[in-house]
Amino acid sequence: MSSHPEVLLEVQGVTVSFDGFKALQNLSLSVPRGSLRVLIGPNGAGKSTLLDTIIGKVRPVSGDVRYRGQSIITWPEHRIANLGICRKFQAPGVLDGLSVRENLRVAAKRTKGVWASLTRTTGRAETQRIAELLELINLTGKADQRADSLAHGEKQWLEIGMVVASDPELLLLDEPTAGMTAQETAKTAELIRSLSGRHTVLVIDHDMQFVELLDAPVTVLHQGQVFCEGDLASLRSNADVMEIYLGRPKDEGHHKGVGYAQT
Amino acid sequence: MDSVFLFGQLFTGLSVASLLLLTALGLALSFGLMRVINMAHGEFLMVGGYLTFLAAQAVGPGFLWLAFPLAFVGTALLGALLEATVIRRLYGRPLDTLLATWGISLILQQAARQIFGSTGVPVTAPPWLNGAVTIHGGPLDSLTFPYVRLFVIVLALVVLGGMWWLLNRTRFGMHVRAVNQNREVASILGVNTRRLDLLVFALGAGIAGIAGVGLAMLSPVNPTVGAAYIVNAFLVVVVGGVGSVLGAGAAALLLGFVTALAEGLTSSSLAQATLLILVVVFLQWKPRGLIPTQSRALEEG
Amino acid sequence: MNRVAQPILLVVTAGALLLAPFYLSAYGLTLLGRVLALSIAAIGICVVWGRGGILSLGQGLFFGLGGYSLAMHLKLAATPKGELPDFMVYNGVEALPWFWVPFVNGPFALAMVVILPTLAAAAVAWLMFRRRITGVYISIITQALVLAFVTWLNGSQGLTSGTNGITDFHTLLGIDLRGEHIARNLYWCTLMVLGAALLSTAWLLRTHFGTLLTAIRDNENRVRFLGYHPAAYKIAAFALGGLLSGLSGALYTLHLGTISPAMIGVTFSIELVIWVALGGRNSLLGAVGGLVLGQLAKDKISSAVPDAWLYLMGTLFVVVVLVLPQGVAGLLERRKPAAPRRKTLGEVSDVVSP
Numbered sequence: 001m002s003s004h005p006e007v008l009l010e011v012q013g014v015t016v017s018f019d020g021f022k023a024l025q026n027l028s029l030s031v032p033r034g035s036l037r038v039l040i041g042p043n044g045a046g047k048s049t050l051l052d053t054i055i056g057k058v059r060p061v062s063g064d065v066r067y068r069g070q071s072i073i074t075w076p077e078h079r080i081a082n083l084g085i086c087r088k089f090q091a092p093g094v095l096d097g098l099s100v101r102e103n104l105r106v107a108a109k110r111t112k113g114v115w116a117s118l119t120r121t122t123g124r125a126e127t128q129r130i131a132e133l134l135e136l137i138n139l140t141g142k143a144d145q146r147a148d149s150l151a152h153g154e155k156q157w158l159e160i161g162m163v164v165a166s167d168p169e170l171l172l173l174d175e176p177t178a179g180m181t182a183q184e185t186a187k188t189a190e191l192i193r194s195l196s197g198r199h200t201v202l203v204i205d206h207d208m209q210f211v212e213l214l215d216a217p218v219t220v221l222h223q224g225q226v227f228c229e230g231d232l233a234s235l236r237s238n239a240d241v242m243e244i245y246l247g248r249p250k251d252e253g254h255h256k257g258v259g260y261a262q263t
Numbered sequence: 264m265d266s267v268f269l270f271g272q273l274f275t276g277l278s279v280a281s282l283l284l285l286t287a288l289g290l291a292l293s294f295g296l297m298r299v300i301n302m303a304h305g306e307f308l309m310v311g312g313y314l315t316f317l318a319a320q321a322v323g324p325g326f327l328w329l330a331f332p333l334a335f336v337g338t339a340l341l342g343a344l345l346e347a348t349v350i351r352r353l354y355g356r357p358l359d360t361l362l363a364t365w366g367i368s369l370i371l372q373q374a375a376r377q378i379f380g381s382t383g384v385p386v387t388a389p390p391w392l393n394g395a396v397t398i399h400g401g402p403l404d405s406l407t408f409p410y411v412r413l414f415v416i417v418l419a420l421v422v423l424g425g426m427w428w429l430l431n432r433t434r435f436g437m438h439v440r441a442v443n444q445n446r447e448v449a450s451i452l453g454v455n456t457r458r459l460d461l462l463v464f465a466l467g468a469g470i471a472g473i474a475g476v477g478l479a480m481l482s483p484v485n486p487t488v489g490a491a492y493i494v495n496a497f498l499v500v501v502v503g504g505v506g507s508v509l510g511a512g513a514a515a516l517l518l519g520f521v522t523a524l525a526e527g528l529t530s531s532s533l534a535q536a537t538l539l540i541l542v543v544v545f546l547q548w549k550p551r552g553l554i555p556t557q558s559r560a561l562e563e564g
Numbered sequence: 565m566n567r568v569a570q571p572i573l574l575v576v577t578a579g580a581l582l583l584a585p586f587y588l589s590a591y592g593l594t595l596l597g598r599v600l601a602l603s604i605a606a607i608g609i610c611v612v613w614g615r616g617g618i619l620s621l622g623q624g625l626f627f628g629l630g631g632y633s634l635a636m637h638l639k640l641a642a643t644p645k646g647e648l649p650d651f652m653v654y655n656g657v658e659a660l661p662w663f664w665v666p667f668v669n670g671p672f673a674l675a676m677v678v679i680l681p682t683l684a685a686a687a688v689a690w691l692m693f694r695r696r697i698t699g700v701y702i703s704i705i706t707q708a709l710v711l712a713f714v715t716w717l718n719g720s721q722g723l724t725s726g727t728n729g730i731t732d733f734h735t736l737l738g739i740d741l742r743g744e745h746i747a748r749n750l751y752w753c754t755l756m757v758l759g760a761a762l763l764s765t766a767w768l769l770r771t772h773f774g775t776l777l778t779a780i781r782d783n784e785n786r787v788r789f790l791g792y793h794p795a796a797y798k799i800a801a802f803a804l805g806g807l808l809s810g811l812s813g814a815l816y817t818l819h820l821g822t823i824s825p826a827m828i829g830v831t832f833s834i835e836l837v838i839w840v841a842l843g844g845r846n847s848l849l850g851a852v853g854g855l856v857l858g859q860l861a862k863d864k865i866s867s868a869v870p871d872a873w874l875y876l877m878g879t880l881f882v883v884v885v886l887v888l889p890q891g892v893a894g895l896l897e898r899r900k901p902a903a904p905r906r907k908t909l910g911e912v913s914d915v916v917s918p
Contacts, residue, residue, distance in 0.1 A: 055789055081791035093786040095779040106779050109772065112792045114800045117773040166790055300700045352886055357700045358619040359885040362841060365834055366881020373874035494711050494830075497704045532719025539712035543691060543705055550695040 007069075008033040008200050009054065009170060014063030016049055016224075023049040024060065025224040031170070036196035038211050039204045041221035042244065047204045048090060050221070051172045055087050056080045067170075082112065084169035088162075088176055092155035096148035100139050100158055103147050104130045107162035130165070136191070137161035152179040160188065164195065171195065173203045177210050189213035208232075220244075267406045272527040273520060278412035278481070280519025281419030282308075284512055285474030286492050287499035288426060289342075289467020291511040294500055295443050296463050299350055300361045303368035304496065305489025307338045307468045309375060311475020312484035314338070316384045319479075324389050327476070334472040342468025346461050368489065375486040383483025388414075392480070415477040422470060426508055439463060495522075498542045504552025513553050518542075574849070581755055585748040594819060597751040599859040601815035604761050606840050606855040607848060608808030611765060613837065614845035615774060616801045617781030621833050622688075622706030623809045625713050626681035628828035630810025631817040632724070633680050636664060637673030638733035638741075638817075650732070655722035670737045677814040678807060685806020686799055693795040693802075698784075710833050717825040729824020736818070754815050758852070761808055766848055768804075777801055835877075841884050844893025854891060 009031040016024040024046045031037055039047050052058035054065055056077040065073050072080050095103050108126055109117075134140040137157040142150065147158060156179060163171055173192065177185040189210055195201055196216070205211055211218065212232055220227040220235060222244050228235070235241045286308055293299050311334040318330040345367060353360040388411050395409040430436035441449040442456055450456045478488065499518055503510030518538065525534030581600075585593055605627055612618050643649045648660060667673045688709060692702055717724045724730070733741055740746070768774060779787050780794045788794050817823040826832075836855070843854015866873040888895060 057785075057789075076793075077788050078791050078793045081789050086791075087789055089786070089789075093783055095786060096782045097778045098775060098782070102775050102779075105772070106775060106787065106792075107790050112790075114773065114796050117776055117797070118768070118771050120772065122772075162786075162790070294700075298700075300704070349882060349886070356885075356889075358613075358617075358703065359889065361619070361621075361700060361703055362834070362838060363882045363885040366838075366878040366885075369874050369878035369881065373871070373878070377871065490830075494704075494708055498708060501701060501704055530719050532715045536712040536716040536719070539708045539715075542708065546697060546701075546705070547691060547695055550697055 006033045007031070008067065009202075010066040010069075011050070011054070012064045012066065014050075014053055014060045014065065016046070016053055016058055016060045022224055024053065026063070027221075027225055028063075029219065029226060031200060031202060033169075033200055034197050036193065036201045036214065036216040037203070038214055038216050038218045039202065039221060040206070040211065040218055041227070044223075045221040046224040047221055048174055049224075051087055051174055051202075051204065054080075054172060055085060078112070081166075084167075085172065086163045086166045086168035086170070087172040088159050088174055090174040090178065092152065092159050094147040094150070094155050094158050094162070096146070098147055099144045100147055100150070101130060101134070101143040103158055103162055104133055104165045107165040108133075108167075133161050133165050136164070153181065153184050156180060157184075157188075160191070169200060171199050171201045173201065175205055176203065177205060177207055182209075185210050186213060267403055268527065269524075270403060270406055272523040274406075274408055274412065276519040276521075276523025277516070278415045278519075279522065280515045281416045282474050282477055282481070283492065283495055283499055283519055284419050284515035285422055285477065286471050286496040287503070287511045287515055288422070288508065289464075289470045290496055291500045291503065291508060292439075292467045293460075293464050295507070296439060297350070297354070297460055298357050299353075299464075300357060300364070300497070301345075301350070301464075301467075302361055302365040302493065303345065303371060303489075304364075304467070304471060305491075305493030306368045306371040306375075307342060307471035307489070308475045308478060308492055309484065309486065309489035310334075310338050310341060310371070311472030312386075312479040312488060313375060313379060313384070313475075314472065315476045315479040316379075316386050316484055319386050324387070327389060330476050330479075331473060334476050335469040338472030338475070339465040339469035343461055343465040345468075346464040350464065351457070351460070368493075372486045372490070379484075379486070381486055383485035383488075385483045386479040388480040411480050415481065418473070418477050422473060423508070423512060426470075430508060435462070494539075498539070502542055502545060502552055507552070510553045578759075582752075585751055590747065593747055593751055595860070595863060596856075597747070597754050598816060598819040599856050599863075600751075600758050601754050601812055601819055602836070602859060603812075603852040603855040604758055604815065605809045605812035605836055606843070606851040607761050607765050608805035608812075609837055609840045610845060610848050610851035611769070611777070611808075612801055612805035613840065614847070614851065615769060615777045615781065616798060618798060618802065619700075619703045619837070620706040620802070620805065621703045621830070621837065622708075622710035623805065623836055624828040624830070624833035625688075625706070625710040626685050626806040626809035627813035627816070627832075628710075628713060628717075628823070628825075629681040629684055629813070630677045631813035631823040631828065632730065633667070633673055633676040633810075634814040635730040635733070635817050635823045636667040637670060638736060639730050640664065640668050641670070641736070642732055642734040649725075649730075651725040651728065651730075652722055657722040661723050674737075677810055681810025681813070682803050682807040685809075686803040688806075689799040689802035690795075693798045696795075707830055707833070710828070711830055714825040714829045725824075727825060729822050729827070731822035731824075733821055741818070741821070750818060754819070757811060757815060761811070762848060762852065765804075765808075769848070773797070773800070838877075838881050838884065840891075842880065842888070842891055844891030846890060847893035847897075850891050850893025853893075 007030050011027060011029040013026045013028055014024050015022060015026055027046070027050065029050075039050070041047055049058060053060055056072070056075055060073065063073075064071050067083055067085065072083065095106060098106070105122065105126070108130060109120075111120060131140070134143050137160065139154060139158060139161070142154070147155065150158060156176060160173070160176055163173070176192070177188050180188065185207065192201055192203060192214060203214065217229060218232050218235055219229045220241055227244065228238065228241060230238070286304065289307070290301065290304050293301060314334045314337045315326070315330040318333050319326040322329050345364075349363050349367065350360060353363060392410045392414055395407040396413070397408075398404065398406045430439060438449070438454045438459055441452070441454055442459055446456060475484075478484065495518060499511055499514045502517065503512070503514035521541065522534055522538055525537055528534070584596055588596060605623055609620070609623060612620055639649050648657060652660075667676070688706070692705060697705065718727050720726065735741060769777070776787065776792065776797055780792075780797055784794050813823070813828070820827075839855040839858035840851040841854070842858055843852065844850025862873070862877075865876065884891065890897070
């Protein structure tokens with residue numbers, strides 16, 4: 001263990017363009033192993049695009065994404081995922097036609113090949129682990145219900161559970177608390193904090209109360225670039241940040257996802 | 264292959280491409296807008312052809328003035344009926360729509376068979392379309408362009424121009440493009456998407472009806488004529504790029520020419536088979552077609 | 565249907581099918597055998613479409629590859645040594661075309677019945693899924709492919725006997741196909757293949773593979789970003805669909821004693837799908853039942869009132885899709901609470917349907 005935390009993910013000068021619109025402009029960001037990092041920024045700042053780029057869904061026109069020092073920019077998505085990068089999408093991405101338990105099982109399987117899917121059976125350790133996860137996400141009672149019968153907040157939990165089940169090194173969480181009650185939000189914050197250390201976590205959210213609960217360094221994105229970094233308190237006293245993002249400070253915390261200054 | 268033959272084939276290809284384009288326009292429109300594949304679209308072409316036949320029966324040689332409005336309105340109404348009764352109920356289930364509209368096409372074909380018989384009914388083109396332009400002298404000596412085929416090409420150009428104007432210069436067209444981009448946002452901004460779906464679908468059907476008029480003058484109309492055109496029309500849509508009128512035009516030309524040339528080189532069945540394979544290969548290269556529509560909404564779809 | 569009635573019905577049906585040669589007329593038995601052969605293709609559609617969400621309108625292509633593979637061998641076996649098949653002689657073909665040559669060998673032809681459709685399906689699937697072509701595009705492309713195949717068959721009179729198809733078979737691996745007990749044995753053989761196909765597919769869908777197929781159908785991106793390669797799963801499912809279609813085509817050819825382009829074309833391919841839709845696209849037994857009953861009904865009705873048949877068929881397409889999207893099997897399942905997949909009593913009891 002060195003005193004300098006090892007860099008797990010390094011985004012280097014990435015530019016992403018959609019039909020001429022630059023969603024990310026020469027953006028650089030580095031995430032140390034085991035850290036918890038929050039990304040905020042107004043709508044259109046490029047937060048989701050950044051995650052899309054890391055997982056290979058969007059290919060940048062220039063720049064590089066390095067993971068454990070290795071460039072993954074040209075890798076196919078499933079291979080990037082197999083490196084241990086797992087993302088929770090903004091809209092809950094659960095597998096509707098499967099039961100809650102099966103959703104977790106799909107995520108938890110270590111072997112992802114077709115042949116393995118035919119021959120491997122579910123071991124006791126895996127069953128045990130899924131039972132624990134069901135407890136963690138509070139869905140034990142609904143384990144055999146189809147995922148599409150869950151409430152919105154429950155689907156969010158299920159997807160978080162799936163991301164955790166896949167036991168990734170790097171978790172990317174895109175608005176994990178959208179549609180959750182205050183209590184659920186607090187519980188999610190607690191869960192995420194407990195994950196950091198063993199896992200590296202990058203969270204996007206709009207909800208300032210949630211960000212406050214996470215108590216982690218915050219990176220502000222604006223117009224596809226890193227605007228500034230710091231803890232939430234220092235950002236709050238930063239007039240520039242207030243101007244581009246928080247806009248009207250009195251609104252803060254009352255809106256989730258929408259309502260902030262938009263261009 | 265000498266140049267006269269080559270140009271003759273190209274010209275024939277152009278006229279076939281014209282009909283293909285008219286048929287594909289409606290498909291491209293409704294597919295772009297509603298993500299709906301209408302397997303009964305070829306039957307609109309067939310109905311347009313039969314309506315032309317009826318018009319010719321009713322008023323004799325100068326039937327075109329009647330055939331066009333009759334074919335357009337008749338098929339447009341049929342399209343509206345189909346949209347309102349079946350397609351609307353299957354919104355968001357494109358594969359099911361495909362099956363249901365196949366059923367409709369079976370019914371329409373059988374109806375045509377019982378009313379008009381299974382052999383083709385001939386429509387004689389008006390006298391002023393008899394004859395051909397023939398080139399005399401030069402390297403293309405004795406190359407002929409029949410008036411009827413020229414007429415069909417001009418017809419396609421006029422309709423294509425009209426469509427372009429409608430889509431790019433009118434409020435209706437703006438709404439269509441808006442819904443194409445993002446249905447939810449468009450409806451929030453006050454576009455009546457349901458009514459628009461109905462109108463666009465009827466319009467697409469009507470254009471296929473007009474293509475039917477052209478078709479009737481080139482060859483006898485029979486109950487399976489729609490089925491003969493539909494697969495190629497789909498390929499035009501796929502190759503052109505979803506919901507792109509310009510792409511459909513380019514793809515129709517491409518497919519028409521390739522077919523005509525391949526027919527010149529080999530047998531027509533082998534040409535057809537080769538073309539279909541070529542399209543599949545083409546999609547390897549450009550899976551989103553010649554002129555892809557890019558939007559985030561499409562990505563998710 | 566409740567838990568008791570279902571197995572009883574299944575056993576009764578299986579028994580009735582096994583004993584069919586003892587109580588059905590010769591015509592009835594041939595018809596049933598033929599339809600059962602077809603239903604093997606329905607199993608494939610159930611996997612590919614019902615579970616995988618991939619609607620192929622080109623199953624006739626794989627069906628035809630299986631059928632023609634066998635028919636080519638049968639034709640050569642029925643042709644005296646040193647001579648060419650009759651249709652080649654009529655068309656002035658002077659030497660056996662290269663792709664006919666290996667089919668002289670019976671075991672090779674039988675292997676091709678399985679290998680050719682599977683490989684073709686895998687290749688088509690690879691081309692499509694590699695570039696992430698989805699939804700209606702797949703339907704259109706597969707339909708175009710079957711049309712291309714049929715068009716080529718029709719146009720190549722001397723190579724494939726064209727529209728007439730290949731006919732006039734006598735022996736298969738030395739067994740006289742016109743023999744007395746052959747109808748009965750062929751029937752049982754078909755039933756056996758069908759049973760084996762049903763059981764192995766049912767097993768397959770219960771493995772993690774089956775779960776993943778459904779997962780990919782519902783949310784391909786989620787599965788991809790969990791580290792799976794969805795295309796590989798879809799290709800495997802599609803190849804299985806091709807394999808089953810090919811088997812079905814070969815058996816069907818044996819039953820009918822002929823195969824022709826009209827039997828495997830666009831209309832045939834989409835009709836297979838609608839019977840599966842009627843029976844239940846998500847249920848193996850539903851798909852097989854839908855196809856068998858549908859084809860039997862078609863046989864009766866289309867000969868009794870030929871003009872009405874197409875109207876009926878057309879209406880069926882519309883009605884099934886509008887009213888019975890999960891087919892008859894879905895209707896029977898509806899009383900059960902929200903689809904618990906593993907059906908143990910304890911698990912079912914605490915699930916409340918929404």
